[in-house]
Amino acid sequence: MSATNPQSPPPHPAPRKQRSGPVVPHAPVWHQRLAGGLVFALLRAITLTIRFRWDDRSEIINRPPTGPVIFCTWHNRLGLCMEAYRIFHKIRPSPGMAAMVSASKDGGFLAAILQWFRVQPVRGSSSRRGPQALLELTTWASRGYDLAITPDGPRGPCEVVQDGVMSLAQLTGLPIVPFSYHAQWKIQLKSWDRFQIPLPFTRCEMRSGEPLFVPRETTAAQREVLRQKLEQRLRRLSLE
Numbered sequence: 001m002s003a004t005n006p007q008s009p010p011p012h013p014a015p016r017k018q019r020s021g022p023v024v025p026h027a028p029v030w031h032q033r034l035a036g037g038l039v040f041a042l043l044r045a046i047t048l049t050i051r052f053r054w055d056d057r058s059e060i061i062n063r064p065p066t067g068p069v070i071f072c073t074w075h076n077r078l079g080l081c082m083e084a085y086r087i088f089h090k091i092r093p094s095p096g097m098a099a100m101v102s103a104s105k106d107g108g109f110l111a112a113i114l115q116w117f118r119v120q121p122v123r124g125s126s127s128r129r130g131p132q133a134l135l136e137l138t139t140w141a142s143r144g145y146d147l148a149i150t151p152d153g154p155r156g157p158c159e160v161v162q163d164g165v166m167s168l169a170q171l172t173g174l175p176i177v178p179f180s181y182h183a184q185w186k187i188q189l190k191s192w193d194r195f196q197i198p199l200p201f202t203r204c205e206m207r208s209g210e211p212l213f214v215p216r217e218t219t220a221a222q223r224e225v226l227r228q229k230l231e232q233r234l235r236r237l238s239l240e
Helices: 030-047 075-091 105-116 130-142 164-172 220-237
Strands: 051-056 070-072 097-101 120-123 146-149 176-183 186-188 196-198 203-208
Touching (some): 075 146, 075 176, 075 196, 120 130, 130 146, 164 220
Parallel strands (some): 051 203, 070 146, 097 146
Antiparallel strands (some): 186 196
8 A cells, every 4th residue: 555645735726728819700690791781771761861960070071181081989879970971982082991890799790781881890899809900900091991980889988988099090190080960869779888879850960070180109198188188079079
């Protein structure tokens, strides 16, 4: 018989396997593509009945910029943002638009909708695949594409600007154009962002704010000041 040492330490548990590798975005599945087409058709039908008015504080309608810009709107105002871009694109044609969309399964549904609008979805967020998405967006900008981002998405807090849009503006040197709208008749969901669904035949005021630049040499403290300024401009544009 072999003697046992009562003071010998217990065996160490087997180490847990760490997950590694890049995050692969969830591609839209067939039912998301089908639902995306239905949402696209519904939005286009609703916008045909809406009476629009522009409050063009950025003057992108009267004096369109010659190069790409970064459009920035709250997550709860996504309902009519593509109609606003369609009007802008008529005035100043460009190769198109690329928009940041969450890499999650829910983001796959939004990506399917954007594809119907001929917008290039770039998958990523502050919590998943963020750095890769920013690099992809800079590539699209170098091709002349306008960019779009919801600074409080995909999880909130509601109407709080996260740092991603500031990093994107600093990397690309492009101006951030804040955009929002006020629809008189709408349904407001009880979701985290209080998402707004405009109703047919409503009056809607489209609002674009003064562009904001983030110079490449901006320090962290200066960038925080600019972040707060962008947040204030977006909130003013969204006042009911």
